Amino acid sequence: MFNVRLNRLAILSALTVLWLVVACVAPPAAQAPQGGDAAATVAPAADKITIKLAANPWSASALNVNVAKILLEKIGYSVEITDIDENAQWAALASGDLHASLEVWPSGHQKNITDYIDTKQVENGGPLGPVGKIGWYIPTYMVEAHPELATWEGFKKPENAKLFATAETGDSGQFLAGDPGWVQYDTDIIKNLGLALKVVQSGSETAVLSAVDAAYSRKAPILFYFWTPHSVHAKYQLTEVKLPEYTPECYAKATEGGVACDYPADVLFKIFWPALKDKAPEAYQLLKNMNYTTKDQIDMMAAVDLKKQTTEEAAQAWVEANEKVWSAWMPK
Secondary structure (H helix, E strand, C coil), X not given: CHHHHHHHHHHHHXXXXXXXXXXXXXXXXXXXXXXXXXXXXXXXXXXXXXEEEEECCCHHHHHHHHHHHHHHHHXXXXXXXXXCCCCCHHHHHHHCCCCEEEEECHHXXXXXXXXXXXXXXXXXXXXXXEEEXXXXXXXXXXXXXXXXXXXXXXXHCHHHHHCCECCCCCCCEEEEECCCCCCCCXXXXXXXXXXXXXXXXXXXXXXXXXXXXXXXXXXXXXXXXXXXXXXXXXXXXXXXXXXXXXXXXXXXXXXXXXXXCCCCEEEEEEEXXXXXXXXXXXXXXXXXXXXXXXXXXXXHHHXXXXXXXXXXXXXXXXXXXXXXXXXXXXXX
């Protein structure tokens, strides 16, 4: 009897130790999200791939992917954001090294569309919503002082072009461009229209905006490449210089350096790795459905540029304020 009791005690002791070990190492039971938010972020699921999003070097692109990241994380995906040139991203999407890019300006990517989308190496993910327009801009105070500068023909006069001259451009007027990786036909436009201007690459969107800030503070001349939608139009009075009207025939000469017309209006669209639909169907559906307005973009850009929020903060604020919009994007 003593031995039986001893054996029972040993077994109970062993079971107690085992229970304590399990209690220490076992993960806690899943907790319901606090506050009753049915769309709260959930932990990444082990059976879901990490979604790799491309961010191009302008503010709206970064905002788009940060909005998408927040929402993808709500449905259990982990997300990586990769900064990449807009031309380099196509091959990466075809190979699966990236999974989605959310803002393509079609006017500058006709060859990529032919090479990648038409051959089904990259999928057209549908419209993002905003309509973009690249153009040449000057401060409105320059047009008030020199009304002829409202059109490209005003820059044919050497004395007008010289108003924009810098030490770097000599007798030619400076045309300030941005990141060399952006779609830009300005050197061709200037040459083909016979304008006494010289393109100078500033290097980035931030550098262009800094130059505009500096010029505005002195009411100085500046002619620069920019676009809408962007918060700079809420900050300053700018006039888009009227170039010869865009035509498809004009842009058909782009690869030969023959562009001599305005940039077209662009219906911005998304592009995907073709296997995304099968490898991550819920993420694919969310990104496919993602579609908001030009105003949505401008509001977020203004929060970053004028209110000094970070990109992540502006994207989070938009998500918190617009559940009725993004809830319709979620996979059913």
